[in-house]
Amino acid sequence: MLALRLARGGHPLTLLRRLLVACATAVVGFLLLAALSHALAHPQQSGGSLVRLVWCLAPLAAAVQFAAAVARTEPGSRSLSALDTAGVGPARIPLLAAVSTAMSSLLGSAVALVIYLHLRGQLASVPFDGAAVELLAAGHPLPFAATLVLLCVPPLVAAGAAALATRPGMLPAVAAAGAGTGSGAHTGTHSTDGAGHGTGGHRERTADEREAQSFRVLPGSLPAAVTLPWGTALIAAGLATETYASRSPKPLSLSAVLSNSAPGVLGGWLLTALGLVLAGPGITQLCGRLLAVGRPGAVRLLAGRVLQQESARIGRPLGVLCAVAAGGLAAAELYGASPQVGARMFGPLALLGAALVVVCVTASALTAAAESRAARKPANAALIRLGAPRRLLRGAAVLRSAVVCVVLGALTWAVGQLAALPLTT
Known part of the structure:
Protein backbone atom coordinates (compact mmCIF):
# COMPACT_ATOMS: atom_id res chain seq x y z
CA MET A 1 0.00 0.00 0.00
CA LEU A 2 2.84 2.40 0.80
CA ALA A 3 4.40 1.67 -2.59
CA LEU A 4 1.09 2.49 -4.27
CA ARG A 5 0.82 5.78 -2.39
CA LEU A 6 4.38 6.73 -3.29
CA ALA A 7 3.69 5.90 -6.93
CA ARG A 8 0.48 7.92 -6.96
CA GLY A 9 1.93 10.99 -5.24
CA GLY A 10 5.34 11.01 -6.88
CA HIS A 11 6.98 13.91 -8.66
CA PRO A 12 6.35 14.04 -12.43
CA LEU A 13 10.03 13.28 -13.09
CA THR A 14 9.82 10.26 -10.79
CA LEU A 15 6.69 9.05 -12.57
CA LEU A 16 8.45 9.52 -15.91
CA ARG A 17 11.35 7.35 -14.75
CA ARG A 18 8.97 4.63 -13.61
CA LEU A 19 7.19 4.82 -16.94
CA LEU A 20 10.53 4.40 -18.72
CA VAL A 21 11.22 1.33 -16.58
CA ALA A 22 7.86 -0.08 -17.63
CA CYS A 23 8.63 0.63 -21.30
CA ALA A 24 12.05 -1.04 -21.05
CA THR A 25 10.50 -4.09 -19.39
CA ALA A 26 7.84 -4.21 -22.09
CA VAL A 27 10.47 -4.32 -24.83
CA VAL A 28 12.39 -7.07 -23.02
CA GLY A 29 9.21 -9.10 -22.55
CA PHE A 30 8.34 -8.71 -26.22
CA LEU A 31 11.82 -9.88 -27.26
CA LEU A 32 11.54 -12.94 -25.01
CA LEU A 33 8.15 -13.81 -26.50
CA ALA A 34 9.57 -13.33 -29.99
CA ALA A 35 12.34 -15.82 -29.17
CA LEU A 36 9.63 -18.21 -27.99
CA SER A 37 7.81 -17.73 -31.30
CA HIS A 38 10.97 -18.64 -33.23
CA ALA A 39 11.30 -21.82 -31.18
CA LEU A 40 7.65 -22.71 -31.91
CA ALA A 41 7.99 -22.06 -35.64
CA HIS A 42 11.35 -23.84 -36.04
CA PRO A 43 11.43 -26.83 -33.68
CA GLN A 44 14.23 -28.40 -35.71
CA GLN A 45 16.50 -25.34 -35.17
CA SER A 46 16.86 -25.54 -31.40
CA GLY A 47 20.38 -24.09 -31.54
CA GLY A 48 19.28 -20.94 -33.37
CA SER A 49 16.36 -20.46 -30.98
CA LEU A 50 18.69 -20.83 -28.01
CA VAL A 51 21.05 -18.21 -29.45
CA ARG A 52 18.13 -15.80 -29.86
CA LEU A 53 17.05 -16.43 -26.27
CA VAL A 54 20.58 -15.92 -24.95
CA TRP A 55 20.95 -12.64 -26.85
CA CYS A 56 17.85 -11.41 -24.99
CA LEU A 57 20.08 -11.31 -21.89
CA ALA A 58 21.77 -8.12 -23.14
CA PRO A 59 18.52 -6.06 -23.26
CA LEU A 60 17.46 -7.68 -19.98
CA ALA A 61 20.70 -6.65 -18.27
CA ALA A 62 20.42 -3.09 -19.61
CA ALA A 63 16.80 -2.77 -18.46
CA VAL A 64 17.65 -4.20 -15.02
CA GLN A 65 20.55 -1.78 -14.62
CA PHE A 66 18.26 1.12 -15.47
CA ALA A 67 15.61 -0.11 -13.02
CA ALA A 68 18.21 -0.29 -10.25
CA ALA A 69 19.44 3.22 -11.05
CA VAL A 70 15.88 4.55 -10.92
CA ALA A 71 15.25 2.80 -7.59
CA ARG A 72 18.28 4.54 -6.07
CA THR A 73 17.00 7.99 -7.06
CA GLU A 74 13.39 7.58 -5.94
CA PRO A 75 12.36 9.94 -3.11
CA GLY A 76 11.17 7.05 -0.96
CA SER A 77 14.65 5.54 -0.75
CA ARG A 78 16.23 8.87 0.28
CA SER A 79 13.62 10.38 2.65
CA LEU A 80 14.82 8.37 5.61
CA SER A 81 13.27 10.61 8.26
CA ALA A 82 9.85 10.52 6.59
CA LEU A 83 10.02 6.74 6.27
CA ASP A 84 11.00 6.41 9.93
CA THR A 85 7.93 8.44 10.83
CA ALA A 86 5.80 6.09 8.76
CA GLY A 87 7.29 3.08 10.56
CA VAL A 88 9.57 1.99 7.72
CA GLY A 89 13.14 1.51 8.91
CA PRO A 90 16.27 1.30 6.77
CA ALA A 91 16.01 -2.49 6.64
CA ARG A 92 12.64 -2.28 4.86
CA ILE A 93 13.72 0.23 2.20
CA PRO A 94 14.98 -2.54 -0.16
CA LEU A 95 11.59 -4.26 0.13
CA LEU A 96 9.82 -1.01 -0.69
CA ALA A 97 12.08 -0.41 -3.70
CA ALA A 98 11.59 -3.99 -4.90
CA VAL A 99 7.79 -3.70 -4.70
CA SER A 100 7.77 -0.35 -6.53
CA THR A 101 10.05 -1.68 -9.27
CA ALA A 102 8.01 -4.88 -9.57
CA MET A 103 4.84 -2.84 -10.05
CA SER A 104 6.34 -0.87 -12.93
CA SER A 105 7.88 -3.98 -14.46
CA LEU A 106 4.66 -5.99 -14.25
CA LEU A 107 2.90 -3.18 -16.05
CA GLY A 108 5.54 -3.40 -18.78
CA SER A 109 5.13 -7.19 -19.04
CA ALA A 110 1.38 -6.80 -19.40
CA VAL A 111 1.86 -4.24 -22.16
CA ALA A 112 4.33 -6.58 -23.89
CA LEU A 113 1.79 -9.41 -23.85
CA VAL A 114 -0.96 -7.19 -25.26
CA ILE A 115 1.28 -5.92 -28.08
CA TYR A 116 2.51 -9.42 -28.81
CA LEU A 117 -1.00 -10.86 -29.06
CA HIS A 118 -2.08 -7.88 -31.12
CA LEU A 119 0.70 -8.37 -33.69
CA ARG A 120 -0.07 -12.08 -33.83
CA GLY A 121 -3.62 -11.25 -34.89
CA GLN A 122 -5.32 -12.53 -31.74
CA LEU A 123 -6.95 -9.21 -30.81
CA ALA A 124 -9.62 -8.41 -33.37
CA SER A 125 -11.04 -5.00 -34.24
CA VAL A 126 -7.77 -3.20 -33.48
CA PRO A 127 -5.70 -1.24 -36.03
CA PHE A 128 -2.60 -3.05 -37.33
CA ASP A 129 -3.96 -6.33 -35.99
CA GLY A 130 -1.87 -9.25 -37.26
CA ALA A 131 0.90 -7.07 -38.70
CA ALA A 132 3.61 -9.62 -37.76
CA VAL A 133 1.85 -12.94 -38.23
CA GLU A 134 4.79 -14.66 -39.92
CA LEU A 135 7.46 -13.12 -37.70
CA LEU A 136 5.71 -14.16 -34.47
CA ALA A 137 4.51 -17.63 -35.62
CA ALA A 138 0.82 -16.90 -35.30
CA GLY A 139 -0.03 -20.32 -36.73
CA HIS A 140 1.28 -22.13 -33.65
CA PRO A 141 -0.53 -22.20 -30.29
CA LEU A 142 1.14 -20.25 -27.53
CA PRO A 143 2.11 -22.34 -24.45
CA PHE A 144 0.68 -20.70 -21.35
CA ALA A 145 3.34 -21.86 -18.87
CA ALA A 146 6.29 -20.77 -21.02
CA THR A 147 4.69 -17.39 -21.71
CA LEU A 148 4.03 -16.81 -18.00
CA VAL A 149 7.58 -17.75 -17.03
CA LEU A 150 9.17 -15.51 -19.66
CA LEU A 151 7.00 -12.53 -18.71
CA CYS A 152 7.77 -12.97 -15.00
CA VAL A 153 11.55 -13.05 -15.48
CA PRO A 154 12.09 -9.27 -16.09
CA PRO A 155 9.98 -8.09 -13.09
CA LEU A 156 11.61 -10.57 -10.72
CA VAL A 157 15.16 -9.74 -11.82
CA ALA A 158 14.48 -6.00 -11.80
CA ALA A 159 12.93 -6.17 -8.31
CA GLY A 160 15.94 -8.11 -7.01
CA ALA A 161 18.35 -5.59 -8.53
CA ALA A 162 16.41 -2.69 -7.01
CA ALA A 163 16.54 -4.35 -3.59
CA LEU A 164 20.30 -4.85 -3.87
CA ALA A 165 20.86 -1.27 -5.06
CA THR A 166 18.95 0.24 -2.13
CA ARG A 167 20.19 -1.97 0.68
CA PRO A 168 21.69 -0.17 3.73
CA GLY A 169 25.09 1.32 2.93
CA MET A 170 24.43 1.69 -0.82
CA LEU A 171 22.20 4.79 -0.76
CA PRO A 172 23.51 8.36 -1.19
CA ALA A 173 23.85 10.28 2.04
CA VAL A 174 21.51 13.07 0.97
CA ALA A 175 19.30 12.89 4.00
CA ALA A 176 22.23 12.81 6.40
CA ALA A 177 23.84 15.80 4.76
CA GLY A 178 20.57 17.66 4.82
CA ALA A 179 20.16 16.83 8.49
CA GLY A 180 23.64 18.15 9.16
CA THR A 181 22.77 21.41 7.40
CA GLY A 182 19.58 21.79 9.33
CA SER A 183 21.24 21.13 12.66
CA GLY A 184 23.98 23.58 11.87
CA ALA A 185 21.49 26.33 10.99
CA HIS A 186 19.46 25.53 14.09
CA THR A 187 22.51 25.77 16.32
CA GLY A 188 23.45 29.11 14.83
CA THR A 189 20.05 30.75 15.29
CA HIS A 190 19.28 29.82 18.93
CA SER A 191 21.56 32.42 20.58
CA THR A 192 20.17 35.14 22.83
CA ASP A 193 23.04 37.18 24.20
CA GLY A 194 26.07 38.76 22.58
CA ALA A 195 28.40 35.93 23.45
CA GLY A 196 25.79 33.51 22.25
CA HIS A 197 25.64 35.30 18.91
CA GLY A 198 29.37 35.00 18.53
CA THR A 199 29.26 31.37 19.56
CA GLY A 200 26.33 30.65 17.26
CA GLY A 201 28.05 32.30 14.30
CA HIS A 202 31.18 30.27 15.00
CA ARG A 203 29.12 27.06 15.12
CA GLU A 204 27.40 27.92 11.84
CA ARG A 205 30.71 28.50 10.12
CA THR A 206 31.97 25.21 11.50
CA ALA A 207 28.97 23.39 10.06
CA ASP A 208 29.45 25.08 6.69
CA GLU A 209 33.10 24.17 6.63
CA ARG A 210 32.25 20.59 7.57
CA GLU A 211 29.80 20.40 4.66
CA ALA A 212 32.29 21.99 2.27
CA GLN A 213 34.88 19.40 3.30
CA SER A 214 32.54 16.63 2.07
CA PHE A 215 34.40 16.96 -1.24
Missing part, protein backbone atom coordinates in the same frame (compact mmCIF):
# COMPACT_ATOMS: atom_id res chain seq x y z
CA ARG A 216 37.46 15.46 0.40
CA VAL A 217 38.27 11.90 -0.65
CA LEU A 218 39.38 9.29 1.85
CA PRO A 219 43.02 8.23 1.30
CA GLY A 220 43.48 4.88 -0.40
CA SER A 221 39.98 4.82 -1.84
CA LEU A 222 38.90 1.67 -3.59
CA PRO A 223 38.16 2.51 -7.27
CA ALA A 224 41.58 3.60 -8.53
CA ALA A 225 43.53 1.20 -6.32
CA VAL A 226 41.62 -1.98 -7.15
CA THR A 227 39.18 -1.71 -10.03
CA LEU A 228 41.47 0.06 -12.49
CA PRO A 229 44.24 -2.60 -12.50
CA TRP A 230 41.75 -5.45 -12.65
CA GLY A 231 39.73 -3.73 -15.37
CA THR A 232 42.85 -3.09 -17.41
CA ALA A 233 43.88 -6.73 -17.03
CA LEU A 234 40.46 -7.94 -18.20
CA ILE A 235 40.54 -5.62 -21.22
CA ALA A 236 43.98 -6.91 -22.20
CA ALA A 237 42.91 -10.53 -21.63
CA GLY A 238 39.77 -10.04 -23.72
CA LEU A 239 41.65 -8.51 -26.63
CA ALA A 240 44.29 -11.24 -26.47
CA THR A 241 41.63 -13.98 -26.37
CA GLU A 242 39.83 -12.47 -29.34
CA THR A 243 43.07 -12.15 -31.32
CA TYR A 244 44.00 -15.77 -30.66
CA ALA A 245 40.51 -17.09 -31.47
CA SER A 246 40.19 -15.08 -34.69
CA ARG A 247 43.16 -16.72 -36.43
CA SER A 248 41.62 -18.18 -39.57
CA PRO A 249 42.38 -18.23 -43.33
CA LYS A 250 39.75 -15.58 -43.99
CA PRO A 251 38.33 -12.74 -41.83
CA LEU A 252 35.30 -13.59 -39.72
CA SER A 253 32.00 -11.88 -40.50
CA LEU A 254 29.68 -10.17 -38.05
CA SER A 255 27.05 -12.88 -38.48
CA ALA A 256 29.60 -15.57 -37.53
CA VAL A 257 30.44 -13.72 -34.32
CA LEU A 258 26.85 -12.96 -33.28
CA SER A 259 25.59 -16.46 -34.12
CA ASN A 260 28.20 -17.98 -31.77
CA SER A 261 30.10 -19.63 -34.62
CA ALA A 262 33.27 -18.14 -33.09
CA PRO A 263 32.80 -18.52 -29.30
CA GLY A 264 36.36 -17.45 -28.56
CA VAL A 265 35.86 -14.10 -30.26
CA LEU A 266 32.56 -13.53 -28.49
CA GLY A 267 34.13 -14.50 -25.17
CA GLY A 268 36.94 -12.03 -25.78
CA TRP A 269 34.42 -9.29 -26.44
CA LEU A 270 32.61 -10.12 -23.20
CA LEU A 271 35.87 -10.03 -21.22
CA THR A 272 36.72 -6.66 -22.76
CA ALA A 273 33.29 -5.27 -21.94
CA LEU A 274 33.56 -6.52 -18.36
CA GLY A 275 36.96 -4.88 -18.07
CA LEU A 276 35.56 -1.53 -19.21
CA VAL A 277 32.73 -1.77 -16.69
CA LEU A 278 35.14 -2.67 -13.90
CA ALA A 279 37.63 0.04 -14.83
CA GLY A 280 35.00 2.79 -15.09
CA PRO A 281 35.22 4.00 -11.45
CA GLY A 282 39.01 3.90 -11.49
CA ILE A 283 39.25 5.84 -14.75
CA THR A 284 36.82 8.45 -13.43
CA GLN A 285 38.83 8.87 -10.25
CA LEU A 286 42.05 9.04 -12.24
CA CYS A 287 40.56 11.90 -14.27
CA GLY A 288 39.85 13.70 -11.00
CA ARG A 289 43.41 13.20 -9.80
CA LEU A 290 44.83 14.48 -13.07
CA LEU A 291 42.67 17.60 -12.78
CA ALA A 292 43.95 18.27 -9.26
CA VAL A 293 47.64 17.62 -10.00
CA GLY A 294 50.19 20.38 -9.49
CA ARG A 295 48.90 23.72 -8.24
CA PRO A 296 45.31 23.83 -9.54
CA GLY A 297 43.05 26.82 -9.36
CA ALA A 298 39.70 26.80 -7.63
CA VAL A 299 37.78 25.50 -10.66
CA ARG A 300 40.22 22.71 -11.43
CA LEU A 301 40.57 21.72 -7.77
CA LEU A 302 36.81 21.59 -7.24
CA ALA A 303 36.23 19.61 -10.45
CA GLY A 304 38.96 17.13 -9.53
CA ARG A 305 37.72 16.61 -5.99
CA VAL A 306 34.15 16.03 -7.16
CA LEU A 307 35.25 13.45 -9.72
CA GLN A 308 37.30 11.62 -7.10
CA GLN A 309 34.43 11.57 -4.63
CA GLU A 310 31.72 10.60 -7.13
CA SER A 311 33.79 8.04 -9.05
CA ALA A 312 32.15 5.07 -7.35
CA ARG A 313 28.66 6.41 -8.10
CA ILE A 314 29.02 7.51 -11.72
CA GLY A 315 31.99 5.41 -12.81
CA ARG A 316 30.24 2.08 -13.28
CA PRO A 317 27.33 3.44 -15.41
CA LEU A 318 29.89 5.30 -17.51
CA GLY A 319 31.89 2.09 -17.86
CA VAL A 320 28.78 0.25 -19.07
CA LEU A 321 28.12 3.02 -21.57
CA CYS A 322 31.72 2.79 -22.82
CA ALA A 323 31.43 -0.99 -23.17
CA VAL A 324 28.25 -0.68 -25.25
CA ALA A 325 29.76 2.07 -27.39
CA ALA A 326 32.96 0.08 -27.97
CA GLY A 327 30.93 -2.98 -28.95
CA GLY A 328 28.90 -0.86 -31.33
CA LEU A 329 32.04 0.53 -32.96
CA ALA A 330 33.51 -2.95 -33.39
CA ALA A 331 30.23 -4.24 -34.86
CA ALA A 332 30.08 -1.27 -37.24
CA GLU A 333 33.62 -2.03 -38.45
CA LEU A 334 32.71 -5.66 -39.09
CA TYR A 335 29.47 -4.68 -40.79
CA GLY A 336 31.34 -2.30 -43.09
CA ALA A 337 33.77 -5.08 -44.03
CA SER A 338 30.96 -7.43 -45.16
CA PRO A 339 27.62 -5.56 -45.35
CA GLN A 340 25.80 -8.27 -47.33
CA VAL A 341 26.54 -10.95 -44.74
CA GLY A 342 25.92 -8.69 -41.77
CA ALA A 343 22.60 -7.41 -43.09
CA ARG A 344 21.01 -10.82 -42.54
CA MET A 345 21.62 -10.54 -38.80
CA PHE A 346 19.91 -7.18 -38.36
CA GLY A 347 16.19 -7.74 -38.50
CA PRO A 348 13.59 -5.61 -36.74
CA LEU A 349 13.92 -7.54 -33.48
CA ALA A 350 17.72 -7.19 -33.42
CA LEU A 351 17.47 -3.46 -34.04
CA LEU A 352 14.82 -3.16 -31.31
CA GLY A 353 17.07 -4.93 -28.81
CA ALA A 354 20.11 -2.85 -29.76
CA ALA A 355 18.13 0.37 -29.45
CA LEU A 356 16.86 -0.69 -26.02
CA VAL A 357 20.41 -1.39 -24.81
CA VAL A 358 21.68 2.00 -26.01
CA VAL A 359 18.74 3.90 -24.52
CA CYS A 360 18.91 2.07 -21.17
CA VAL A 361 22.65 2.49 -20.62
CA THR A 362 22.46 6.16 -21.60
CA ALA A 363 19.51 6.72 -19.27
CA SER A 364 21.36 4.89 -16.48
CA ALA A 365 24.37 7.18 -16.87
CA LEU A 366 22.15 10.28 -16.83
CA THR A 367 20.29 8.97 -13.78
CA ALA A 368 23.57 8.39 -11.97
CA ALA A 369 24.62 11.94 -12.84
CA ALA A 370 21.34 13.25 -11.43
CA GLU A 371 21.87 11.19 -8.27
CA SER A 372 25.36 12.62 -7.92
CA ARG A 373 24.05 16.15 -8.37
CA ALA A 374 21.42 15.58 -5.67
CA ALA A 375 24.08 14.26 -3.30
CA ARG A 376 26.20 17.41 -3.82
CA LYS A 377 23.42 19.89 -3.09
CA PRO A 378 24.25 20.38 0.63
CA ALA A 379 27.94 20.91 -0.11
CA ASN A 380 27.18 23.30 -2.97
CA ALA A 381 24.85 25.28 -0.72
CA ALA A 382 27.58 25.47 1.92
CA LEU A 383 30.12 26.73 -0.63
CA ILE A 384 27.70 29.43 -1.77
CA ARG A 385 27.12 30.53 1.83
CA LEU A 386 30.88 30.70 2.29
CA GLY A 387 31.06 33.14 -0.64
CA ALA A 388 31.86 30.94 -3.63
CA PRO A 389 30.34 32.41 -6.84
CA ARG A 390 27.90 30.29 -8.78
CA ARG A 391 30.02 30.58 -11.93
CA LEU A 392 32.72 28.66 -10.04
CA LEU A 393 30.35 25.70 -9.60
CA ARG A 394 29.19 25.91 -13.21
CA GLY A 395 32.76 26.09 -14.49
CA ALA A 396 33.76 23.06 -12.43
CA ALA A 397 30.77 21.10 -13.76
CA VAL A 398 31.64 21.94 -17.37
CA LEU A 399 35.31 21.11 -16.85
CA ARG A 400 34.76 17.71 -15.29
CA SER A 401 32.14 16.79 -17.93
CA ALA A 402 34.55 17.74 -20.72
CA VAL A 403 37.46 15.79 -19.21
CA VAL A 404 35.37 12.66 -18.63
CA CYS A 405 33.94 12.79 -22.16
CA VAL A 406 37.38 13.22 -23.76
CA VAL A 407 39.12 10.50 -21.73
CA LEU A 408 36.33 7.92 -21.89
CA GLY A 409 35.59 8.75 -25.53
CA ALA A 410 39.22 8.18 -26.52
CA LEU A 411 39.32 4.93 -24.54
CA THR A 412 36.09 3.71 -26.12
CA TRP A 413 37.34 4.47 -29.64
CA ALA A 414 40.67 2.73 -29.00
CA VAL A 415 39.06 -0.41 -27.53
CA GLY A 416 36.51 -0.58 -30.36
CA GLN A 417 39.20 -0.31 -33.00
CA LEU A 418 41.40 -2.90 -31.31
CA ALA A 419 38.45 -5.28 -30.92
CA ALA A 420 37.62 -5.07 -34.64
CA LEU A 421 41.21 -5.10 -35.93
CA PRO A 422 41.88 -8.88 -35.69
CA LEU A 423 38.59 -9.65 -37.49
CA THR A 424 39.06 -7.28 -40.42
CA THR A 425 42.72 -7.98 -41.36
